[in-house]
Amino acid sequence: MADVAREAGVSRTTVSFVLNNVADSNIPEATRERILQVARELNYVPNVQALNLVTGQTMMIALIVRQTSEQMSIDTFTGEFIRGVTTVIEAQNYHLLVHAAEPDAPESTYGKLVRTRKVDGLLVTSPLVNDPEVRLLHDEGTPIVLNGSTDADDIPSVDVDNRQGAYTAVRHLINIGHRRIGHISNAPFSYRSSSDRLEGYRQALAEAGILYDLNLVMQGEFTPSSGFRPMLALLDSPEPPTAVFVGSDTVAFGALEAVRHRGYRVPEDVSIIGFDDIVFSQYTLPPLTTIRVPAYRLGYSAGELILKIIQGEKLPDYRVVLPTELVIRRSTVKRP
Amino acid sequence: MADVAREAGVSRTTVSFVLNNVADSNIPEATRERILQVARELNYVPNVQALNLVTGQTMMIALIVRQTSEQMSIDTFTGEFIRGVTTVIEAQNYHLLVHAAEPDAPESTYGKLVRTRKVDGLLVTSPLVNDPEVRLLHDEGTPIVLNGSTDADDIPSVDVDNRQGAYTAVRHLINIGHRRIGHISNAPFSYRSSSDRLEGYRQALAEAGILYDLNLVMQGEFTPSSGFRPMLALLDSPEPPTAVFVGSDTVAFGALEAVRHRGYRVPEDVSIIGFDDIVFSQYTLPPLTTIRVPAYRLGYSAGELILKIIQGEKLPDYRVVLPTELVIRRSTVKRP
DNA sequence: CTGAAAGCGCTTACAG
DNA sequence: CTGAAAGCGCTTACAG
Numbered sequence: 001m002a003d004v005a006r007e008a009g010v011s012r013t014t015v016s017f018v019l020n021n022v023a024d025s026n027i028p029e030a031t032r033e034r035i036l037q038v039a040r041e042l043n044y045v046p047n048v049q050a051l052n053l054v055t056g057q058t059m060m061i062a063l064i065v066r067q068t069s070e071q072m073s074i075d076t077f078t079g080e081f082i083r084g085v086t087t088v089i090e091a092q093n094y095h096l097l098v099h100a101a102e103p104d105a106p107e108s109t110y111g112k113l114v115r116t117r118k119v120d121g122l123l124v125t126s127p128l129v130n131d132p133e134v135r136l137l138h139d140e141g142t143p144i145v146l147n148g149s150t151d152a153d154d155i156p157s158v159d160v161d162n163r164q165g166a167y168t169a170v171r172h173l174i175n176i177g178h179r180r181i182g183h184i185s186n187a188p189f190s191y192r193s194s195s196d197r198l199e200g201y202r203q204a205l206a207e208a209g210i211l212y213d214l215n216l217v218m219q220g221e222f223t224p225s226s227g228f229r230p231m232l233a234l235l236d237s238p239e240p241p242t243a244v245f246v247g248s249d250t251v252a253f254g255a256l257e258a259v260r261h262r263g264y265r266v267p268e269d270v271s272i273i274g275f276d277d278i279v280f281s282q283y284t285l286p287p288l289t290t291i292r293v294p295a296y297r298l299g300y301s302a303g304e305l306i307l308k309i310i311q312g313e314k315l316p317d318y319r320v321v322l323p324t325e326l327v328i329r330r331s332t333v334k335r336p
Numbered sequence: 337m338a339d340v341a342r343e344a345g346v347s348r349t350t351v352s353f354v355l356n357n358v359a360d361s362n363i364p365e366a367t368r369e370r371i372l373q374v375a376r377e378l379n380y381v382p383n384v385q386a387l388n389l390v391t392g393q394t395m396m397i398a399l400i401v402r403q404t405s406e407q408m409s410i411d412t413f414t415g416e417f418i419r420g421v422t423t424v425i426e427a428q429n430y431h432l433l434v435h436a437a438e439p440d441a442p443e444s445t446y447g448k449l450v451r452t453r454k455v456d457g458l459l460v461t462s463p464l465v466n467d468p469e470v471r472l473l474h475d476e477g478t479p480i481v482l483n484g485s486t487d488a489d490d491i492p493s494v495d496v497d498n499r500q501g502a503y504t505a506v507r508h509l510i511n512i513g514h515r516r517i518g519h520i521s522n523a524p525f526s527y528r529s530s531s532d533r534l535e536g537y538r539q540a541l542a543e544a545g546i547l548y549d550l551n552l553v554m555q556g557e558f559t560p561s562s563g564f565r566p567m568l569a570l571l572d573s574p575e576p577p578t579a580v581f582v583g584s585d586t587v588a589f590g591a592l593e594a595v596r597h598r599g600y601r602v603p604e605d606v607s608i609i610g611f612d613d614i615v616f617s618q619y620t621l622p623p624l625t626t627i628r629v630p631a632y633r634l635g636y637s638a639g640e641l642i643l644k645i646i647q648g649e650k651l652p653d654y655r656v657v658l659p660t661e662l663v664i665r666r667s668t669v670k671r672p
Numbered sequence: 673c674t675g676a677a678a679g680c681g682c683t684t685a686c687a688g
Numbered sequence: 689c690t691g692a693a694a695g696c697g698c699t700t701a702c703a704g
Contacts, residue, residue: 001681011691016683026689045451049394050681052385054696060433069632072415074615079408079415083436090435095454097396098434099426100419115381118431224619253619260621279410283560283589285596285621296405337697347675352699362673386697390680 001044008038015039019046061089061306062097062119064110066126071222072100074250076278077295078125081147084299085123092307094120108133114142121306123147126191143309145302149192156309156318158301162193165291165324166200169245169273172289172326174208177335178243178271181205182216184230184255186247186275189219197247197275216241220251227254228261235262235270242335243271249281249290256284256331267333277327286330294322337380344374351375355382396455397425397642398433400446402462407558408436410586412614413631414461417483420635421459428643430456444469450478457642459483462527479645481638485528492645492654494637498529501627501660502536505581505609508625508662510544513671514579514607517541518552520566520591522583522611525555533583533611552577556587563590564597571598571606578671579607585617585626592620592667603669613663622666630658 001019005012010031017025018035038044052058063085065078072078086096097119101109103126111133113119121143127134127150138144138155146157173181183201185194202212215237218230227246234241235258246252252274259266266272266286274281277292301320308315337355341348346367353361354371363371374380388394399421401414408414422432433455437445439462447469449455457479463470463486474480474491482493509517519537521530538548551573554566563582570577571594582588588610595602602608602622610617613628637656644651 012682013684013691014689017690020683022684028689031689045448047389047681048452048454049385049388050696051683052696053383053389053681053698054683056696058385063434069416069419072419073412073631075415076409076412079411080405082434083405083408086434086436095433095435095449097431098399098418098422099431100422112381113431116384118384224615253616257619279560280589280616283593283620295409348698349675349700350673353674356699358700364673367673383697386680387699388680389682389697390699392680 001046003042004035004039004044007042008035010035019044056117058117058120059094060097060119061085061094061121061123061303061310062099062110062113064122064124065098065100066103066124067100068102074223076280077276077293080295081125081299081302084296084301085303088300088303089307094307111137121145121310123302123306143306145306145309147298147302149196151192153319156305158298158305158320158322159193160293160298160324161321162196163200163203165275165293166197166245166247167204168200168324168326169275169291170201170204171207172328173243173245173271173273173332174204174210176271176332178241179208179210179335180216180239180241180243181210182218182234182241182244184218184220184227184234184244184246184251186220186251187222194219194247201245220247220254222248222250224250224254224257227251228258231255231258232262235259235264241270243273243332246272246274249274249276249278249288252288252290253280253284256288266331271332271335273332282329284331289329289332290327292325292327294324297322337382339378340371340375340380343378344371346371392453394453394456395430396433397421397430397457397459397639397646398435398446398449398455400458400460401434401436402439402460403436404438410559412616413612413629416631417461417635417638420632420637421639424636424639425643430643447473457481457646459638459642479642481642481645483634483638485532487528489655492641494634494641494656494658495529496629496634496660497657498532499536499539501611501629502533502581502583503540504536504660504662505611505627506537506540507543508664509579509581509607509609509668510540510546512607512668514577515544515546515671516552516575516577516579517546518554518570518577518580520554520556520563520570520580520582520587522556522587523558530555530583537581556583556590558584558586560586560590560593563587564594567591567594568598571595571600577606579609579668582608582610585610585612585614585624588624588626589616589620592624602667607668607671609668618665620667625665625668626663628661628663630660633658 001012005015018027018032123145125147127146130151149157149159187194189195205212220226246255274288274290277290281288281290341351354363354368459481461483463482466487485493485495523530525531556562582591610624610626613626617624617626
């Protein structure tokens with residue numbers, strides 16, 4: 001910048017004014033042009049590090065992905081989510097730092113990112129129901145947005161309406177004649193999404209006057225293989241379900257496999273409905289009926305929200321809840 | 337830092353020395369302890385922005401993902417790759433910035449990242465065969481590592497041996513008795529990975545004395561649906577293949593679908609082998625025989641390489657090529 | 673052993 | 689309309 005000033009015969013102040021288009025600076029068009037010209041010739045690009053130091057902003061937002069390597073290798077959600085986030089924030093000159101953290105890491109690896117002024121705010125996916133670090137950071141005033149819900153309803157978040165989605169799924173099963181309906185969760189019930197989905201399941205059952213049977217409820221854990229055994233157990237039970245609501249498509253793949261493994265057929269012997277609508281669900285045999293989760297839009301909303309919080313905007317509501325959508329394919333069928 | 341200095345009764349210089357453990361600074365243990373103590377009490381954390389300004393480093397590496405939204409939503413590679421990268425670089429206090437760029441974006445959106453001193457180096461996935469921006473940046477001396485190959489062999493890169501992988505796949509088909517073998521690519525042949533895989537296919541054919549038949553070669557484009565029509569065409573041809581080598585698992589899913597759609601069966605009527613070994617390939621019907629690509633290790637290697645380049649290390653070779661592995665499952669079978 | 677001073681590349685009151 | 693100066697929070701020769 002000093003070079004530009006010298007070359008143009010003005011002070012750095014003036015250069016800064018015209019390059020940043022500062023209002024009320026009243027620079028005559030002539031010098032203005034000259035400075036712009038020189039800057040172009042000299043191929044001037046501002047050093048954002050210096051800028052950051054004086055403004056106190058980093059123009060960076062961190063995305064903390066709380067997943068194991070294994071989860072990450074089967075995850076198609078985060079890619080779309082990232083796309084949504086970057087679309088919004090890059091339009092405002094922010095960038096995204098991605099940091100993976102094991103869900104059961106002994107201590108926070110991400111608080112440091114904000115304390116050392118590496119980022120201006122945090123996006124946290126799949127937070128634990130009760131993450132003390134998130135709590136602490138939020139209370140310290142760190143801009144933070146969760147993807148998914150925790151017990152702390154005062155922390156800003158974006159999520160899908162899990163209860164409603166599960167309700168819709170089970171309602172669909174009931175509508176087509178099923179009464180004995182099993183459930184395999186997407187994750188341990190210590191995750192809010194799992195317990196919310198379970199609640200939707202129970203609500204639909206209750207409304208239809210169907211007794212809640214604990215023997216029909218199993219726990220999955222993110223992966224296809226975690227859906228295999230629970231499905232076997234359901235199939236082998238004295239009074240097997242005619243339909244199963246699986247809390248995630250990925251887990252449902254293992255359930256489909258289990259049905260085949262026992263020599264039964266989907267949907268003739270048992271209907272299966274999933275949750276998420278990842279791309280691959282169209283290509284299973286049969287294609288999976290499921291509940292669509294708008295990953296891109298969740299990312300987009302999270303980006304909008306964190307930006308507003310960073311910019312100190314007062315918001316009527318710090319929580320955004322997006323609707324899901326029932327996608328009927330061929331893994332569910334009317335009970336004769 | 338000024339606070340710490342005042343509180344401990346020393347100069348900022350001294351504080352800097354002990355906090356950074358500067359050698360030859362000969363600080364007596366007593367003052368050293370005192371400073372550390374005060375820093376802890378005051379909860380001192382260095383401002384990395386200031387540090388960056390003086391050192392001229394940003395401790396950031398950008399990952400440029402050249403994909404459309406659609407590609408990103410079916411991509412399980414990038415997640416694992418990211419995990420590999422962050423594992424290495426975070427151990428050295430670097431962080432990863434992720435930036436998505438449409439493959440056909442009119443102009444570079446990422447050159448700016450290095451010119452404005454936002455990052456110290458660039459990782460570029462799925463580069464175009466001939467990306468002028470990559471060329472330019474590399475020639476300007478920007479540390480840059482590609483994931484995948486371009487025509488420019490002087491630019492550092494990490495990749496799998498695509499030719500060898502394809503050769504192994506087709507060799508497997510030949511070994512189990514197939515002679516009429518089709519091919520559907522993973523991407524347009526303007527991508528280096530596609531043309532390399534095609535070359536491996538041709539080589540295996542040639543070695544076995546099988547004539548190369550252009551009618552048997554089709555183009556896929558990343559998605560399952562892009563594998564559907566080509567497979568139909570192959571099936572409907574006057575002399576259909578008994579086996580098909582598909583350049584990516586994702587594309588192979590559409591091919592499997594097409595076979596079912598025509599009322600044929602895999603592998604009884606036609607064997608199919610994929611490439612990549614994504615998790616879902618275990619859950620198709622039948623489970624897919626494929627060539628494993630070590631995504632995590634590619635990311636890990638890319639991270640190591642870019643760090644070495646940034647740190648100015650002289651390297652014997654700037655290209656790392658990782659081996660693939662044949663994974664035999666149930667979609668390929670001996671030709672009677 | 674330790675401190676005063678310059679400097680990294682910017683912005684922004686303030687004064688003229 | 690424009691410039692001199694202070695300051696953002698650090699590091700690092702240099703001198704004592």
